[in-house]
Amino acid sequence: MKSLRLSRYWVFQFGGWGLFALINVFFTWLFQRFEPNSLQRILFFIEVGIVFSHFMREVIHRSSLLLKDLRQQILTLILLTIVFSFFITCVVSPFEQLYELRTNAEGQPVSYLSLFITNFISFIPLLLMWNAIYFMYHFIIKTHKLEVDTVKLEALVRELELNTIKAHINPHFIFNSLNGIRALIDENPERARTAITQLSSILRSSLSTEKAETVSLEQELKIVKDYLALESMRFEDRLKIAFDVDERTLNNPVPPMMLQTLVENAIKHGVSKQMKGGIIKIVSDIKQNQHELVVQNTGHLNGYQKSSGFGIASTKDRLNLLYGEKASFEIKQLDNGLVEAKVLMPLR
Incomplete structure (x- = not known):
């Protein structure tokens, strides 16, 4: 040179x-x-x-x-x-x-x-x-x-910040899942063993996407469905699940474990607080040339949107690092007793 x-x-x-x-x-x-x-x-x-x-x-x-x-x-x-x-x-x-x-x-x-x-x-x-x-x-x-x-420095800092967030996602998810399995051990040992097998499957899938900045929605939904199957064992009839996914969005890129984190957040702070349980509804659609990803759950915000909860904080940080002002996140209370977390991301 x-x-x-x-x-x-x-x-x-x-x-x-x-x-x-x-x-x-x-x-x-x-x-x-x-x-x-x-x-x-x-x-x-x-x-x-x-x-x-x-x-x-x-x-x-x-x-x-x-x-x-x-x-x-x-x-x-x-x-x-x-x-x-x-x-x-x-x-x-x-x-x-x-x-x-x-x-x-x-x-x-x-x-x-x-x-x-x-x-x-x-x-x-x-x-x-x-x-x-x-x-x-x-x-x-x-x-x-x-x-x-x-x-280059900005890219390096962004990569380090993303890796830091990712490093916290899996442990956070594992601890919550283990707490759920622990509740099953005394009540139904057989279900607890099945839950451990499902947790292993979820971890295997999540580790395969660990290094990627984005994965397809289809891959993310597979992890979410495994997680919801795991939680269904704990909540039994108290947890109702609904999907409304536009097939056109299945190949759209999303941050790995982001949807799973929002679903986990909805169960922990929403459904689990209700005596009769509740519903988790996942919607994926294309609105105004953007990918709209929605998680609705039974419950009340009670000021949680202003807290420093990991699910909300990690979602905002990852969207900001990956898409900047092109993406947005909001969580709000709906009139019908549902809490809605909505993510808008640019189409690929």
């Missing part, structure tokens, strides 16, 4: 000074002042420019000027322009004077002082332009690199 940058620098270096030489040749010829020594003077001018501008670049690199404050960079570049313009003039002027490469209208050599002042004034805008181009090139490269690094 270093050699690639070096070669690119020399291409620009020779190309820029070469273009400057061609422009000088053109205008010298255009005004019919092209003398035998004109080409020699221009070539020497360009050679000295290449050498001294390269030395100026070395000074910029060794002083780490491009890493300093912007105001300090600008002031230092102006100072370097003046200093190196003076150095170049001290080299070019005696050479032109010695070989009489520059003459006045009468064909007589110009005075050394006049030659020195003219060269010095000529080199300042030239080197200033060289520094400006060099500065702008590195400024654009640095800005682009900073943008790329920022995007």
